[in-house]
Amino acid sequence: MGQPQKGICAEPNLHAQFLMYNVLDDDAQALRAKLARVLEVFDYYDHEHYEAMVSGVIAVGVQYWSELYPGPRPKELTPFPDIEVADRCAPSQSYDLFIQIRADRLDIVHAVAVEVNQLLSIHVELVEDTRAFRYLDGRDLNGFVLADDNPRGPERREVAVVGDYDLDFAGGSYIHAQRYRHDLPRWNLISDKRQEQIMGRQKEHNLPTQEANLSSHYTRTRLTDLPGIEAHARQLRQSMPYANMQVQGEYFVSCCHSPRPFKAMLHSMYYGAGESDYDAWLDYTNAEMGGAFFAPSIDFIQDNAI
Ligand code: HEM
Secondary structure, three states: OOOOOHHHHOOOOOEEEEEEEEEOOOOHHHHHHHHHHHHHHHHHHHHHOHHHOOEEEEEEEOOOHHHHOOOOOOOOOOOOOOEEEOOEEEOOOOOOEEEEEEEOOHHHHHHHHHHHHHHHOOOEEEEEEEEEEOEOOOEOOOOOEOOOOOOOOHHHHHHHOOOHHHHHHOOOEEEEEEEEEEOHHHHOOOOHHHHHHHHOEOOOOOOEOOOOOOOOHHHHHOHHHOOOOOOOOOOEEOOEEEEOOOOEEEEEEEEEOOOHHHHHHHHHHHHOOOOOOOOHHHHOEEEEEEEEEEEOOHHHHHHOOO
């Protein structure tokens, strides 16, 4: 199996930068070589500043994959599910490249981003650039602990990384990214009790709330509890909050051995089990961007650089 990129299974960091690019030229050969050099930039900073826990991910957009890497495709590579139901919307953008940079030092994240951007600049246009950070004790800006239910230890790799059943792409990962914008003034107007009902979790200790509630975020995303969905329907969430004084939200990133768990969860959140059973958290946050990508293994990127 190829070696997964370090940022796929990395433990949470204090800082992140998420870059989205579209490719402007058709020199795929040159870009493939540049992506291998981006891996070298990640490695260089990781070795020079090991205490900063630097990691990176290079992921290629579903629509752009065959142009960059003609030949076999990852078996389950499919577009982002564009969803529009009532006033809930999960838009998709067909961005060509997604780069995730993470570290425990903001200056290092910035330095890596500058080098990556310089390396790629003659081939691409930068279309989104979002800085994210760890908030309080790993909470979302809505006050609830994030990613507590994420797989841990060796399970992270099992959930996030493609296995030998897709030999050419073993060691890779299906990535879904979404930029959500929260309406925090409205969220902060409702009581803690109501917020806990909506998230399906207790705010302070993060334990699941005891009352059955079909429209809580907990129920809508915990597919192992829903009939007809296989028990391994899990994903590794690498999401982080982003904010300035005008805009606040969550940069949602899911890494998985298959795109199916993310799609099933998103469908469950937006459509719910019945007319009114959609995820009530969506009344307070709005997805503004979404994209589907594949992050090939380090070996794949290096072998295809020449
Ligand atoms: C604005 C966006 C989102 C926010 C702020 C958010 C926040 C949270 C929080 C606070 C939890 C409880 C603790 C935990 O993470 O385990 C949670 C759980 C979870 N979320 Fe989200 N989430 C968001 C979007 C999504 C999306 C888009 C998906 C999937 C498509 C998702 C899937 C899950 C899953 C699988 C869990 C674990 C269920 C549980 O045990 O509570 N989330 N989320």
